[in-house]
Amino acid sequence: MNKKPVHTPEGVRDIYGKEYAVKLAIEEHIHGQLNSYGYEDIQTPTFEFFDVFSKDIGTTPSRELYKFFDKEGNTLVLRPDFTPSMARCAAKYYMDEDVPIRFCYLGNTFTNTSNLQGKLKEVTQMGAELMGDDSVEADGEIIALAVSSLLAAGLQEFQLSIGEIEYFKGICEEVGLDEDTELSLRDYISGKNIFGAEALLLEKGIDEKHREMLLKTTDFFGSAEMLKEAAAIVDNDRSRSAVERLFALYQVLCEYGVEKYISFDLGMLSKYNYYTGVIFKAYAYGVGDAILKGGRYDNLLSRFGKEAPAVGFMVVIDDLMQALFHQNIQLPEKESVRTIIYAKDSFRAALREAKKLRQEGIRVALVPEKNMQERGE
Structure with missing residues (x-):
């Protein structure tokens, strides 16, 4: 008799019983928090046309997408993240909307990578997007909502670190780096690979002053006081304006009362090239990767025909559950059946x-x- 196919493929798993009950409770707590800020629920398809997540958009590399064809021969992909889908949806249904739009969502994402290192290929993400508002107050709202969402889920010990893409881009522009070199350097710096970054800059013939300026971005992490030093070493308005915005953002976050959870990291850079300004990640004990990620993406909606700034975040529910487990936090459970x-x-x-x-x-x-x-x- 043939063996029954009861096992799951590598990178995915079943969730059932008490664990699934806890997961639903976490989602319910976060959902309540998102709704309390005025974010309305939206559901987008699990798969989209390939162009929604193409290289030009700046999302997940093509080799890491689950791709397939429909009967008409169109290339489709399982969504690797929600942000491009949210941008497409806003452009389609809110093209003439002038007031800010607030979306929140819940669903699974899929990444076809062989380098798992304990990560899942299918995870549940929950998040919020604020579109049509380019203010520092909008950045503050999203980050404060991210913090309050983690707190609502029961997490007690975590740190949300904030970076600014424009600071790094300003230095690259000052130095005169071409786009390909900038992208390669971004990979090295975001991975804290100083030796690789320095070798690349030497290969490109970058002078010592500018090499040190670029490499020093990895040293700028910590409290808001560190931002003063970061502003002092640059000679371009783009980077200085980025630091000034971070100072203003910190003041907004103090008004929300969440500053105890906040730190800064100007060496933080994202693999998603659609981010244009402030970016942030939240880390918690017991989880190797960020449990929450977000940032500003002011040019993404224009890819779908709508000119509008935007900022948002997503939390990986599976990683958040792991963090809660390692911190021995017990969520209230529903009464037994x-x-x-x-x-x-x-x-x-x-x-x-x-x-x-x-x-x-x-x-x-x-x-x-x-x-x-x-x-x-």
Whole structure:
């Protein structure tokens, strides 16, 4: 007899029982927080046309996408992240909308990578997008909402680190780096590979002053006081304006009362090239990667025909659950299912009792008496 296919493919898993109940509770707590800030729910398709996540958009590399064809021959992909889908949707349905748009979402994303290192290929993401507002107050709202969402989920110890893409881009522009070199350097710096970054700059013939300026970005992390030193070493308005915005952002976050969770890291750069300004990541004990990521992407909507700035974040629910586990945080659980055992002649009375309890919000399972006898109970 052939072996039954009960196992899942590599990189995906089943979630059931108590673990799934906890996951649903976390999603419910975060969802309530997102709604409390005025974000409205939106659902986009699990798969989209390939062009929504193409190289020009600046999202996940093509080799890491799950690609397939429909019967018309169109190339489709399972979504690797939500932001391009949100931008497409806003451009389609809110093209003439002038006031800010607030979306929130929940769903699974898919990344076809062989370099798992304990990561899943399918994860659940939950997040929010604020479109049509380019203000520092909008940045502050999104970051404060990100912090309050983690707190609402029960997480107690975490740090949200903020960077600014424009600071790095300003230095690259000052130095005169071409786009390909900038992208390669971004990979080295975001991976804290100083030796690789220095070798690249030497290969490109960058003088010592500018090499040190670029490499020093990895040293700029910590409190808001560090930003003064970061502003002092640059000679271009683009980088200085980025630092000034971070100072203003910090003041907004102080107004929200979330500054204890905030730090800065000007060496933080994202693999997603659609980010244009402030970016941020949240880290927690017990999880190697960021549990929450976000940033500003002011040019992405224009790829779909709508000129509008935007900022948003997403939290990886699976990683957040791992962080909660490592911090020994127990979420409130729903009352256990109450079992009512019935014999054939008592079914009507048992059903009547079950209906009454269910109306009171109690979960009830009706179980035939013979089933319990077969289990020896």
